[in-house]
Amino acid sequence: MIQGILLAAGYGRRFDPDGHRSKLLATLDDGRSVAWHAAHALCSALPGSLAVIRPGCDELATELRDAGCRILESRDAEAGMGSALAHAVRETASASGWLIALADMPWLPASAIRAVADAIDTPQRIAAAAFAGQRGHPVGFGAHWAAQLSTLHGDTGARDLLRNAELRLIDAGTPDVLRDVDLPGDLPARVS
Numbered sequence: 001m002i003q004g005i006l007l008a009a010g011y012g013r014r015f016d017p018d019g020h021r022s023k024l025l026a027t028l029d030d031g032r033s034v035a036w037h038a039a040h041a042l043c044s045a046l047p048g049s050l051a052v053i054r055p056g057c058d059e060l061a062t063e064l065r066d067a068g069c070r071i072l073e074s075r076d077a078e079a080g081m082g083s084a085l086a087h088a089v090r091e092t093a094s095a096s097g098w099l100i101a102l103a104d105m106p107w108l109p110a111s112a113i114r115a116v117a118d119a120i121d122t123p124q125r126i127a128a129a130a131f132a133g134q135r136g137h138p139v140g141f142g143a144h145w146a147a148q149l150s151t152l153h154g155d156t157g158a159r160d161l162l163r164n165a166e167l168r169l170i171d172a173g174t175p176d177v178l179r180d181v182d183l184p185g186d187l188p189a190r191v192s
Contacts, residue, residue: 002117002140003095004042004049006069008035008060008103009077009084014182023181024060024103029188034181035060036067037106042138043068045113046099050092052077052084064103080155089149097123098149100158101138104181108137112172116140119170126162129177130169135162136177 008024015023024035032040042049051069053060054077061071072091077084089098097120101113112129116138119127123144129136139158141149148161181187 001095002046002097002099002120003092004046004113004117005085005088005092005098005100006039006042006049006051006064006103007081007084007088007100008039008051008057008064009054009074010081010104012104015184022060023184025063026181026184026187028106033063034106034187035103036063038101038103038108039064039067039069041106041108041110042099042101042113044110046117049101050088051103052088054078079153082152082154082158085158086150086152089146093146093150095143096120097125097140097142098145099138099140102180105137105176105179106181107176107179109172109174109176112170112174112177113138115170115172119168125168126165127168127170128162129172131172131175131177133169134178135167135169136172137180138177 012023051064055073074087076087120140123142125142128139
């Protein structure tokens with residue numbers, strides 16, 4: 001079974017350098033948070049997905065559980081995205097592969113997530129959603145990559161693995177596989 005992993009442990013310092021506002025808890029027009037939308041899409045495609053958060057993020061944990069995720073509070077996550085991903089892979093070591101999605105991508109369609117998961121057809125496969133030839137998210141890894149994924153550290157995530165491996169791009173047909181929330185301006189303007 002391909003295990004969905006939602007990385008939701010970042011600090012979002014570009015969104016709010018002072019750390020007072022969480023981009024993952026920012027709400028979209030329907031009143032649901034950025035993280036809820038990302039988690040809901042992931043869990044719709046891959047029920048039983050695991051969200052990785054830093055300890056003490058209770059409001060975020062509630063949002064992610066409400067969207068269908070299991071929660072992994074990870075002290076390792078404080079060291080960065082790679083460390084958070086490694087912890088999640090170690091916790092789900094029996095999976096036949098992992099699909100990694102980001103909690104700051106609320107517009108990612110469940111169909112793109114499912115297509116990438118379905119593309120993990122061999123243990124050596126790495127696949128990613130793409131639009132117009134540009135790699136986006138999510139990214140999936142077959143079981144062959146367990147050792148490399150489980151020893152990642154710091155904040156680079158799996159970027160180095162992607163540079164040096166054959167990657168199957170799955171055209172998602174939407175730029176939403178490239179679209180995330182880094183700055184307040186990335187959120188839609190609210191009309192009153």
